[in-house]
Amino acid sequence: MKRSMTLLSLLLVACAPEGKHDAEDPPADGAPLEAPAVEAETDPSVVPPKAGELPHGWQLAGMAADEYEATTDADVVHQGRFSARLRATVDKPRAFGTMSQFFEADRYRGSRIRLRGFVKAEGVANWAGMWMRVDEGGEPVVLDNMQRRPLTGDVEWKEVSIVLDVAKQADQIGFGILLDGPGTVWIDGLVLEKVDLTVPTTSLGSKEHPLPEEPANLTFVE
Amino acid sequence: MKTYERRASVRWLAMAMTSLGVATAAAAPLPPEPPAGWTMAGDRNDAFAVVVDRDVRHEGPASAHLACQKDEVDGFGALMQTIDAKRYRGKRMRLSAWVKGALGNGHWAGLWMRVDGPGSSRNTLAFDNMMDRRIQGESDWARHEVVLDVPEEAIRIAFGMLVVRGGEIWVDELAFEEVGHDVPTTKPTKQHRHEPTNLDFEGGQP
Numbered sequence: 568m569k570r571s572m573t574l575l576s577l578l579l580v581a582c583a584p585e586g587k588h589d590a591e592d593p594p595a596d597g598a599p600l601e602a603p604a605v606e607a608e609t610d611p612s613v614v615p616p617k618a619g620e621l622p623h624g625w626q627l628a629g630m631a632a633d634e635y636e637a638t639t640d641a642d643v644v645h646q647g648r649f650s651a652r653l654r655a656t657v658d659k660p661r662a663f664g665t666m667s668q669f670f671e672a673d674r675y676r677g678s679r680i681r682l683r684g685f686v687k688a689e690g691v692a693n694w695a696g697m698w699m700r701v702d703e704g705g706e707p708v709v710l711d712n713m714q715r716r717p718l719t720g721d722v723e724w725k726e727v728s729i730v731l732d733v734a735k736q737a738d739q740i741g742f743g744i745l746l747d748g749p750g751t752v753w754i755d756g757l758v759l760e761k762v763d764l765t766v767p768t769t770s771l772g773s774k775e776h777p778l779p780e781e782p783a784n785l786t787f788v789e
Numbered sequence: 790m791k792t793y794e795r796r797a798s799v800r801w802l803a804m805a806m807t808s809l810g811v812a813t814a815a816a817a818p819l820p821p822e823p824p825a826g827w828t829m830a831g832d833r834n835d836a837f838a839v840v841v842d843r844d845v846r847h848e849g850p851a852s853a854h855l856a857c858q859k860d861e862v863d864g865f866g867a868l869m870q871t872i873d874a875k876r877y878r879g880k881r882m883r884l885s886a887w888v889k890g891a892l893g894n895g896h897w898a899g900l901w902m903r904v905d906g907p908g909s910s911r912n913t914l915a916f917d918n919m920m921d922r923r924i925q926g927e928s929d930w931a932r933h934e935v936v937l938d939v940p941e942e943a944i945r946i947a948f949g950m951l952v953v954r955g956g957e958i959w960v961d962e963l964a965f966e967e968v969g970h971d972v973p974t975t976k977p978t979k980q981h982r983h984e985p986t987n988l989d990f991e992g993g994q995p
Contacts, residue, residue: 615993623993624986633897633920633953639990649990657895661863670982684988742985757988 618642622651625668625743635664635746645685645724645755653695653744654751665698666754667743672701675733675740679764682742683728684757688718693748695719699729702739709734711769712745718752730768823868830867831951837866847887847930847961855950856957861893867901869949874904877939877946881970884948885934886963890924892956897923900960902935902948904978914940917976918951924958936968938978 616623618641627637640652653666682699696713711729733740744754823829823839831837842854855868884902892898899919906912915937924933939946950960986992 651990
């Protein structure tokens with residue numbers, strides 16, 4: 568398993584240089600039209616989601632975004648009509664891909680926040696994880712990408728969570744699901760909420776405190 | 790519809806390149822300097838060269854030829870330029886060009902445009918590199934385009950062409966112009982949300 572901190576630094580610069588890295592929207596695969604979602608029934612101006620399209624409000628990114636696809640999935644769901652699926656489209660992707668979104672941090676500044684959601688994995692040869700990060704001044708300062716508790720192989724639907732502190736000077740928060748290598752991951756039913764300080768953070772480190780809080784892999788079996 | 794003078798015609802591209810005395814890609818041991826106004830970019834731009842090609846062209850005397858100098862690389866090369874967004878704020882801008890490609894298996898190419906907002910580091914407001922409508926394989930001259938809205942907060946616009954992993958393209962008659970709202974954008978402009986959205990993946994496109 569290749570769980571190097573290199574990937575952490577790669578993810579930290581997920582808004583990458585000009586070129587392919589921060590591209591959005593994977594190829595549409597011409598999947599048949601699904602039944603309209605509830606929103607579409609009440610608001611005719613909303614185009615309902617379709618299986619096989621990038622979920623509205625999300626983007627496909629990462630160092631090898633062009634070797635992955637992120638789509639809604641109507642067949643494998645945890646709840647509702649759709650989940651989101653991220654999968655590698657080549658046998659050996661050269662780096663990771665992620666389905667992500669960002670929003671302004673202003674309403675969460677000074678709070679501890681938790682992102683929880685259900686994830687499922689199939690044939691993940693290397694690793695995958697849900698992630699969240701908080702940026703200040705355009706730079707990532709805290710992050711957890713589940714690198715220390717990765718999803719590998721086949722994993723049935725299970726709830727995972729990420730807890731981070733949002734500093735007073737934070738400007739944006741990003742989150743999503745990442746996959747490094749072959750395989751498929753699904754995500755569904757995400758919830759972002761403020762939690763109190765009794766809930767421990769899961770941060771892998773921060774700019775101010777870049778060192779891990781515990782030693783890792785002392786037995787060299789990882 | 791109004792065309793700006795920033796029409797990067799092959800003619801001036803060619804002149805700029807000729808003035809540098811650029812050799813052919815095959816003969817050059819190192820990638821030559823990019824033409825005036827343009828810079829090389831990409832995580833493997835060291836493996837790419839851009840030259841004027843007077844034999845393979847769509848119109849006019851020459852085309853720009855962006856070619857990987859190795860069979861395959863783990864990254865991409867791009868030719869780009871960056872301009873002030875001031876004149877284009879509130880407008881819908883189209884980058885288009887004739888492109889011909891000779892791209893091997895797993896290689897792809899595209900035109901690209903990125904609109905940046907304020908901030909010390911990358912703040913991408915809109916971006917399209919044709920990743921979802923790649924130029925692949927052996928392709929004859931075809932007109933390609935990227936259309937993005939430039940929001941009022943835009944600071945700069947970067948654009949150009951890229952080749953991913955290997956192969957080569959010829960680009961002719963680039964145009965950067967305002968288009969009407971009857972022309973659809975090829976990618977959306979980022980919304981400044983204050984809350985996450987569509988966490989259950991059931992939501993549609995408003």
